Amino acid sequence: MSPVTTTDSDTALLGRVTSAVHAAGDRLRERCTPHARGVGLDEIVTEIHANDDAVLDVLKEPLLAARPGANWVDDELAGGALPPGEWWIVDPAEGNINHVHGMPDWAVTATLVRDNRPVLTVVHLPLTGDDYTALAGGGAHLNGVPLRASAKTDLGAALTGTGQARPGEDERTFHRIGASVTQMLIHGLVVRVSVPATLQLIHVAAGRTDAFWQFSDVRSGLVAGALLVTEAGGTVTDIRGNPWSPASPDFLAAAPGVHAAAVAALSPVA
Structure with missing residues (x-):
């Protein structure tokens, strides 16, 4: 962002x-x-x-x-x-x-x-x-x-999270969520899957967790966390690493030291 x-x-x-x-x-x-x-x-x-x-x-x-x-x-x-x-x-x-x-x-x-x-x-x-x-x-x-985002530089030591944005998402989104969790379980340490997004993003901003991603453009769940993470020194983009805005189809917030590795880990489902 x-x-x-x-x-x-x-x-x-x-x-x-x-x-x-x-x-x-x-x-x-x-x-x-x-x-x-x-x-x-x-x-x-x-x-x-x-x-x-x-x-x-x-x-x-x-x-x-x-x-x-x-x-x-x-x-x-x-x-x-x-x-x-x-x-x-x-x-x-x-x-x-x-x-x-x-x-x-x-x-x-x-x-x-x-x-x-x-x-x-x-x-x-x-x-x-x-x-x-x-x-x-x-x-x-x-x-x-x-607040300061995590200083981690090794995705293999990262606590990460995701979740669905709303009930009734399309089946392709559910498959992408499942595939992305698998990717991050392979490349990261632990994955939390929970709702709501904002309560995961405050942990990224506070440096308690290291990355959060979501296949969604629901603004109310992302804008608060996007600003908190950015102002805490974290990196906010879409899943492919492009600058994020409310028009983006998906979302990734991460500690700067693990952001590039998170993008690479999620690339097969991006």
Whole structure:
């Protein structure tokens, strides 16, 4: 992902975005249960929509008010390039399926994208209170402490991860996921397959894991992590090593020392 810088107003905006995301997180935490909710698919989908509906209004009004003139992406599962200008890409319950199943791997995210480049992001984990934040050109932080990507240079020592972006992917995508996991099991150390993408990408930004890839263009799962990893000194491209943008068909974020080897390992399924 090509570097981009923020403005003074972006820096001031970060506090307002954090406040809005915290308020949304409080509401989502109130809805959290230690057990799974729903048995049949219809029940699970209903619970997922209920989470989104409960949180979205807490986010949308303050974010739009904080940035007059910015647009709002309504479909959190949409992909591809956006029209020029500023856009809020928000996931009111990133990892919603985990929340509904009583698991802790979920977050609230808000990212400001300017001309298809993320420039500001907040990822809030309500159960721990942690905030992962990044400003383009201003670094990535966890609760104010700078983040750095892994210093590893050997893919054979790398902890990597992937996962599906959404239910109902086409069969070719499922085959590519399976083949890519096999490739990385051969060339890497350990592969984690889980959702959501953002919660894997915060680990890449923090240097806890070394690479994450996904055969997807779902913007809401990638833009926050793309900015965090880039600002933490990591490398973000597509699977073939080309510069990444929301228009890219797939995604790879890696520690700089293992990025080229990750591209080579994934090349048979790219």
